[in-house]
Amino acid sequence: MRIVDVCAFYTPHGGGVRTYVEQKLAVGPKLGHEIVILAPGDRDEVIERGPNARIITLKSPRFPLDRKYWYFAESAQVHDALDQLRPDFVEATSPWRTASLVADWHGDAPRSLVMHADPLSAYAYRILGPIFSRQTIDRQFSIFWEHLRRNSRRYDMVVCANADLERRLREGGVHATATIPMGIEAGRFSPTHRDEALRARMLAACDLGPDAALMVALGRLAPEKRWPLVIDAVNAASRHAQIGLVMLGEGREQRTILKHIAGNPHVRLFAPERDREAFARIVASADGLVHGCEAETYCMTAAEARASGVPVVVPDAGGAADHAAGGAGLTYTAGDAASAAKAILQIARDRPRPGAVARTIGEHFEDLFASYAMIATGRRRAA
Incomplete structure (x- = not known):
């Protein structure tokens, strides 16, 4: 056709x-x-x-x-x-x-x-x-x-x-x-790409040692992605455990998000990684992916994390929620930073490594x- x-x-x-x-x-x-x-x-x-x-x-x-x-x-x-x-x-x-x-x-x-x-x-x-x-x-x-x-x-x-x-x-x-x-892209994402040295470098960028939990947040810096909620949730969870957050993204909300980070050394915003192999290593080297948007039609980043054996923390509405099914992660009440913080803390403490599942x-x-x-x-x- x-x-x-x-x-x-x-x-x-x-x-x-x-x-x-x-x-x-x-x-x-x-x-x-x-x-x-x-x-x-x-x-x-x-x-x-x-x-x-x-x-x-x-x-x-x-x-x-x-x-x-x-x-x-x-x-x-x-x-x-x-x-x-x-x-x-x-x-x-x-x-x-x-x-x-x-x-x-x-x-x-x-x-x-x-x-x-x-x-x-x-x-x-x-x-x-x-x-x-x-x-x-x-x-x-x-x-x-x-x-x-x-x-x-x-x-x-x-x-x-x-x-x-x-x-x-x-x-x-x-x-x-x-x-x-x-x-997702076939053959790109896998738990085998986990790199402990890379994980340690990302945590060091967050002014934390390798024993801390590393969360990543990936995507456009747009209002509907609710990145301030993600930052607030990680900050709340960090009162009870050492957690670093590495964000990769760009967009019109960059100034707003940097202002919300407010110089917190444990939360870092970087430009997107364009090299797909390097990006796959970043995803696989995290201890969890956290996402804030309940309006996703699919949520590619959560699917890529799931294929990498990385647990996801996602809203309980929209396409992102599908990727927490079957023990692949946790959902929280959409729009609720306190609920997200509880899920992040659980992942940070338990460090689960769910089985990799990927639809191509x-x-x-x-x-x-x-x-x-x-x-x-x-x-x-x-x-």
């Missing part, structure tokens, strides 16, 4: 969507499919990524709130591109305007809406949750819910990466939901594209 991903939030500057796109471009052709990423950019351009794999950018305005991104300003531009590409299957990978753009296209190819974002959890529930119930918040955001419900009826499938998101969407009246979990990104795409093939076959038979 020729699968066209209309991907409004692709940027060459990094992030989870870019990682997913690069993996799709690598895996899809191996499974016999042609993969085309249709994204906004500074210019009209075709970027070849090998046989049956390419990125096509359409000249578009920069996104005003984050200049690393662009947005599709004209529906005709996207529709003309889809007409020329004549896809066998179309994906919309943003629930915002892109969902409507793809739904409005007059072509007869089947299509899916892939939920790479959980906007209500990332924004509305996080900001308003301390004041209002979720039912009240959902009523106040009824326009967004109706947007999802209306568009979902024009899609053959709404793809979720975790069961919690699928359940909430289904209960909210969203049509044709399905859970297809994502996965190849398995994800095998399942996803098999679902697409069934839908396309059903359409042809009906026709």
Whole structure:
């Protein structure tokens, strides 16, 4: 099949969507499919990524709130591109305007809406949750819910990466939901990459000796990631045990997070590690991974920690919670620093090394594209 991903939030500057796109471009052709990423950019351009794999950018305005991104300003531009590409299957990978753009296209190819974002959890529930119930918040955001419900009826499938998101969407009246979990890079993460000397150096950077517990926190420095909560939880747990926290990330919240660290020598923020082999050693050398975001659709970093035999401390909501199942870690009450501190302290004291479990990104795409093939076959038979 020729699968066209209309991907409004692709940027060459990094992030989870870019990682997913690069993996799709690598895996899809191996499974016999042609993969085309249709994204906004500074210019009209075709970027070849090998046989049956390419990125096509359409000249578009920069996104005003984050200049690393662009947005599709004209529906005709996207529709003309889809007409020329004549896809066998179309994906919309943003629930915002892109969902409507793809739904409005007059072509007869089947299509899916892939939920790479959980906007209500990332924004509305996080900001308003301390004041209002979720039912009240959902009523106040009824326009967004109706947007999802209306568009979902024009899609053959709404793809979720975790069961919690699928359940909430289904209960909210969203049509044709399905859970297809994502996965991690095959062969990259393993307990065998644990490096005690590296672990000691990271603890020394936190002004602690090798007997202390080393927690890592990985990801974009964005408000929905709740890094201040993670820092507060580690600080609270550190009153009862020696714990160092190494954070790897960059983003618009860097100044806020450094201010929150407030010079604490046991909490260090470093730039992301771009070398994947070195990154795998960092993850495997930790005693635990702690994450603050309850709005993850999958939580790649928690999956990578689990594959490395490293216990996770994650919220009890969203995609991150799935990675604590089966004894692989502990969950805490989402948004509650005191609850997170108790879980961190338990990991710091017990130092568990759970068995490594990993679903690969190849398995994800095998399942996803098999679902697409069934839908396309059903359409042809009906026709």
